[in-house]
Amino acid sequence: xxxxxxxxxxxxxxxxxxxxxxxxxxxxxxxxxxxxxxxxxxxxxxxxxxxxxxxxxxxxxxxxxxxxxxxxxxxxxxxxxxxxxxxxxxxxxxxxxxxxxxxxxxxxxxxxxxxxxxxxxxxxxxxxxxxxxxxxxxxxxxxxxxxxxxxxxxxxxxxxxxxxxxxxxxxxxxxxxxxxxxxxxxxxxxxxxxxxxxxxxxxxxxxxxxxxxxxxxxxxxxxxxxxxxxxxxxxxxxxxxxxxxxxxxxxxxxxxxxxxxxxxxxxxxxxxxxxxxxxxxxxxxxxxxxxxxxxxxxxxxxxxxxxxxxxxxxxxxxxxxxx
Amino acid sequence: xxxxxxxxxxxxxxxxxxxxxxxxxxxxxxxxxxxxxxxxxxxxxxxxxxxxxxxxxxxxxxxxxxxxxxxxxxxxxxxxxxxxxxxxxxxxxxxxxxxxxxxxxxxxxxxxxxxxxxxxxxxxxxxxxxxxxxxxxxxxxxxxxxxxxxxxxxxxxxxxxxxxxxxxxxxxxxxxxxxxxxxxxxxxxxxxxxxxxxxxxxxxxxxxxxxxxxxxxxxxxxxxxxxxxxxxxxxxxxxxxxxxxxxxxxxxxxxxxxxxxxxxxxxxxxxxxxxxxxxxxxxxxxxxxxxxxxxxxxxxxxxxxxxxxxxxxx
Numbered sequence: 085x086x087x088x089x090x091x092x093x094x095x096x097x098x099x100x101x102x103x104x105x106x107x108x109x110x111x112x113x114x115x116x117x118x119x120x121x122x123x124x125x126x127x128x129x130x131x132x133x134x135x136x137x138x139x140x141x142x143x144x145x146x147x148x149x150x151x152x153x154x155x156x157x158x159x160x161x162x163x164x165x166x167x168x169x170x171x172x173x174x175x176x177x178x179x180x181x182x183x184x185x186x187x188x189x190x191x192x193x194x195x196x197x198x199x200x201x202x203x204x205x206x207x208x209x210x211x212x213x214x215x216x217x218x219x220x221x222x223x224x225x226x227x228x229x230x231x232x233x234x235x236x237x238x239x240x241x242x243x244x245x246x247x248x249x250x251x252x253x254x255x256x257x258x259x260x261x262x263x264x265x266x267x268x269x270x271x272x273x274x275x276x277x278x279x280x281x282x283x284x285x286x287x288x289x290x291x292x293x294x295x296x297x298x299x300x301x302x303x304x305x306x307x308x309x310x311x312x313x314x315x316x317x318x319x320x321x322x323x324x325x326x327x328x329x330x331x332x333x334x335x336x337x338x339x340x341x342x343x344x345x346x347x348x349x350x351x352x353x354x355x356x357x358x359x360x361x362x363x364x365x366x367x368x369x370x371x372x373x374x375x376x377x378x379x380x381x382x383x384x385x386x387x388x389x390x391x392x393x394x395x396x397x398x399x400x401x402x403x404x405x406x407x
Numbered sequence: 408x409x410x411x412x413x414x415x416x417x418x419x420x421x422x423x424x425x426x427x428x429x430x431x432x433x434x435x436x437x438x439x440x441x442x443x444x445x446x447x448x449x450x451x452x453x454x455x456x457x458x459x460x461x462x463x464x465x466x467x468x469x470x471x472x473x474x475x476x477x478x479x480x481x482x483x484x485x486x487x488x489x490x491x492x493x494x495x496x497x498x499x500x501x502x503x504x505x506x507x508x509x510x511x512x513x514x515x516x517x518x519x520x521x522x523x524x525x526x527x528x529x530x531x532x533x534x535x536x537x538x539x540x541x542x543x544x545x546x547x548x549x550x551x552x553x554x555x556x557x558x559x560x561x562x563x564x565x566x567x568x569x570x571x572x573x574x575x576x577x578x579x580x581x582x583x584x585x586x587x588x589x590x591x592x593x594x595x596x597x598x599x600x601x602x603x604x605x606x607x608x609x610x611x612x613x614x615x616x617x618x619x620x621x622x623x624x625x626x627x628x629x630x631x632x633x634x635x636x637x638x639x640x641x642x643x644x645x646x647x648x649x650x651x652x653x654x655x656x657x658x659x660x661x662x663x664x665x666x667x668x669x670x671x672x673x674x675x676x677x678x679x680x681x682x683x684x685x686x687x688x689x690x691x692x693x694x695x696x697x698x699x700x701x702x703x704x705x706x707x708x709x710x711x712x713x714x715x716x717x718x719x720x721x
Binding site: 143203245284379 | 561
């Protein structure tokens with residue numbers, strides 16, 4: 085502080101550079117337009133990104149949340165009704181079934197896709213032959229759309245011609261496996277199709293994680309005579325924690341969005357037995373002309389995703405910035 | 408050379424297997440080909456492969472059978488007489504409601520949607536990624552963070568505001584509107600992809616070009632673009648499969664006569680009227696799946712890199 089007062093000239097100039105705002109008001113005024121137009125081309129090029137981020141992602145989300153507290157019907161109307169839409173939502177049997185289905189589908193899908201994905205990746209990591217062939221086979225369903233996936237499995241699970249009839253023709257005459265027409269197990273039929281489509285991706289992510297593990301760890305555990313399954317369970321999997329968490333978040337946020345698969349495979353039926361929240365939102369917004377319900381339901385979906393993503397984002401990115 | 412090595416890091420070591428074999432004592436370790444371990448290993452992999460392949464097999468087999476044969480046999484048996492009639496019918500004369508001109512209309516609609524959407528979304532996102540990597544300005548990272556967080560928001564939350572926005576602009580239900588929607592929702596992942604790629608390029612190149620007096624667009628067009636062909640291919644694979652497979656935006660943002668292929672397929676197969684023709688349905692399903700499958704089989708490892716880059720953030 086005292087040196088600045090005593091020494092004018094070059095020293096002064098370099099210090100104002102370090103803290104321009106306070107030291108010399110005249111200079112900072114002269115610099116302001118310069119600051120705004122600096123990098124002008126870059127700012128112009130980023131306009132689409134800024135618009136999308138602010139207007140659509142931020143603005144659109146806020147808009148939907150705000151209008152979920154109104155009684156909009158055919159058109160969005162700003163007449164505030166408090167939590168009315170939410171009470172009605174949770175009173176609707178269809179919504180409760182949707183949430184139950186999402187919970188069953190979500191939890192089982194997470195467990196099975198992580199388990200199967202990791203198992204396949206571990207098998208693929210044994211320096212096998214035809215690795216590329218196997219990877220191509222495991223991953224190709226992921227290139228297909230949910231519509232195609234749903235329709236194929238609708239056909240395979242068809243009770244008259246599909247799996248059930250084949251097992252029956254083999255001799256078990258009263259074998260029943262009829263997920264798509266049995267309300268109590270229909271969601272498991274959807275689950276089989278969903279796993280078929282999505283485990284390849286999990287396998288790929290897990291394989292990338294396994295390949296990132298230092299070979300010396302394997303050598304060390306072999307020297308110590310630790311059996312392979314124990315090395316996986318107690319050394320490799322804990323080391324792959326970040327991969328598991330990232331995969332978990334990716335699958336989980338995909339599960340909340342599940343829509344096309346159900347539309348193609350069961351159309352929500354039989355009855356309302358395989359409804360999911362995303363379908364509820366679409367039907368109320370674009371078919372039942374009941375926008376308020378649609379907004380409230382989509383806000384609930386947003387909440388679900390937030391519960392999954394916020395803690396993860398905090399751990400992943402909040403920690404990194406400080407560290 | 409530099410390009411391929413940077414891509415490898417994006418793929419998070421998927422290709423790392425070859426490096427691993429190299430170290431240590433050379434020469435093959437003598438090992439029995441048929442051991443208990445190998446039987447279990449390949450047995451498990453084979454069973455898993457079967458589970459993944461069966462649906463494709465069933466689709467192909469069913470689409471080549473006639474309806475009487477389907478009613479008699481089971482879905483796994485190979486066709487006794489191969490017929491391509493279901494394929495022809497699915498393509499040219501399957502009915503959705505009153506229209507009976509088959510999936511061909513949906514196919515061309517999808518192509519008409521796909522081409523501009525892929526081009527526009529990649530163009531916009533690559534420029535944004537470039538600005539974020541090399542020309543940061545105050546607040547640019549904030550917008551980028553919003554974009555990335557936005558990628559997790561369910562589409563259903565943002566769809567209605569976009570409908571209103573497009574309606575105000577007078578382009579709701581048009582092709583332009585749908586292209587904008589695909590550009591918006593492709594943006595987070597593509598911007599991330601390009602930003603990470605451009606950041607990984609050596610900074611000296613950028614600095615040298617700056618000293619030589621090149622500006623924002625000049626550096627992008629004459630230095631960055633020629634160096635980043637691989638990442639553009641990855642982005643294209645992501646977008647082509649993603650947009651072709653889209654269903655929700657197609658339903659919401661187009662009118663029935665310009666429905667994309669996935670929507671039309673669903674309408675054909677799940678229509679309640681008439682006798683169900685399973686062979687035609689499966690042929691139609693295969694036709695719709697053909698485009699992404701071809702992209703997948705042709706692109707091979709690049710597809711894996713694309714989804715790995717998309718999935719493993721940061």
